[in-house]
Amino acid sequence: MEARAIKLTGKGDVDALSVGTHEVREPGPSELLVRVHGAGLNRADLLQRMGFYPAPPGAPADVPGLEYAGRVEAVGPEVRDFAVGDAVMGIVAGGAMASHLVVHEREVLRAPRNLSLLEAAALPEVFLTAYDALFVHGQLALGQVALIHAAGSGIGTAGIQLAKLAGALVVGTARSQKKLDACRDLKLGLDHGLCVADNVFCIQFKDATQGRLANVILDTVGAAYLAENIKALATQGTVVTIGLLGGATGELPLGLLLQKRATLIGSVLRARSLEEKATLTQRFARDVLPLLDAGKLRPIVDRVMPASEIQEAHRYLASNETFGKVIISFE
16 A cells, blocks of 8 residues: 655755655554554654665665554454554654554554553654663662763653652753753653763762762763763663764773773664564563553653654754654644
């Protein structure tokens, strides 16, 4: 069938984006056909447009999009857990920016009952990423300290909520005091907000925590924060890097790394195998989805924009003025 889709017609500026059509196949035995209502816009989509982050094998090269929410329109003969009409959401390796999408049922989550589908579209990528980084890789525990960079981003707002609900002391950084104030105004659980200039934050961090250091650091910045991250890290602490907005190559203070017996982990979701994604999805469904259903966690949506405004949506996300998620609507 033909779906309406955001198409990449080249590499470079936003003029490489257009709205067109995309052929979507019938669902296989264990797959669902989803009518997409909303798709979250991520920085990975900007990088893909610019030619820096191509889709992995098996994902459409010309239709971006890593997360979606919608309703099931058809199911394969071996599907047991979902039925036509179910409200669902999830992450994919690409192709979410389309009116229809085929997904494997093991990667699918039920959308929270108390949210619209456009709100649910703001959940999968950021909450799965933050949960995986903080708890699967970082092993964040009750009473520990979490340092979350880019506090006003989608991942930042998700990570703050998850860490606070787990009983951690939560410190967030941003380059804008306005974003830190918004975190507090929305009562996301931020205990201390640090406005960072010149990539230096460790002294501020230790002042705010009265000398306590971070057990887990959720890092979306990369090279620019590498040395400061190690300084701010507690003994046997973990830095989980999930983004490289501040560069891909930096100097690592190995002496301090050894002294602290620190762990550095790099993590991405997009290129993981079906089995890895299914395992994470099921763990998330067990640990986090009930909290979303109960309203103890919530997505932060900056704005919803129609598919016809995809070029402006890319410009807006690239401006760094966003707080929370930008959602592309296919309703």
